[in-house]
Amino acid sequence: MEAFLRAIEIAGSRLRLAELIGVATSTPGMWAFRKKVPAEHCPAIERETGVRCEELRPDVPWEVLRSSSKRRRSSKAAVGAWWPWLRSCLLMGGAFADVGSARLGPEVPSQGAR
Incomplete structure (x- = not known):
């Protein structure tokens, strides 16, 4: 929590942090x-503060997510593609035990698939 309080201090206030990262003003509180x-x-907090x-x-x-993101930077659509995966893991209770073998992003459909 100290890191978050430091981010608020760097931004200037909770309100300003909310504006910088695009969330409701009550969210940081x-x-x-x-x-x-x-x-x-x-x-977003790292980018702004x-x-x-x-x-x-x-x-x-x-470290796993950052290295996955670096490998995928060749495609604009792939940047941040692992966020849905991360969110689903967090919603399932943060089960990261098998993260090394987990697929880190959505499947890319073939050209003929719609």
């Missing part, structure tokens, strides 16, 4: 109350 920032918002995702949510395997 809710995260502070719950003492947990949703993982899907960590990259410089506070690393690893500090905001040390329980998320950011």
